[in-house]
Amino acid sequence: MSAVSDTFNKTVYEIIAMIPEGRVISYGLLALLAGKPGGARMAARAVSHAPLGVDLPFHRVVNQSGHLAPPEAFSGEGIQRAMLETEGVLFKSNGCVDMRKCTWTG
């Protein structure tokens, strides 16, 4: 765990905490805002390996295609989608988030 990645992770959490209800963000954009353009994988790892104690809306983080995270990360399939829908996030017929309208760019 290097100091650089630690700062990156912290920045990622800060950004996630700023995401308003009814909006989502992609790993790529998340990494970009965190100062790591193209570091989508790092952002994904940072989120998936998030330390306990952090209370953040990880369900608002999806990939660029609008595809949601694996069900096991949210205690069941459809959980993430349910939470997002409750917040007002629009979904497409294929089950993916409507990134065109719900992407939060900061």
Next chain:
DNA sequence: GGGCTGACGGTTG
């Protein structure tokens, strides 16, 4: 030290 892996992204077919 070297190679594989991943809650991914962009480009190409």
Next chain:
DNA sequence: GCAACCGCCAGCC
């Protein structure tokens, strides 16, 4: 619109 391929960088074996 979807599938395949390559590239990215940190973490782990």
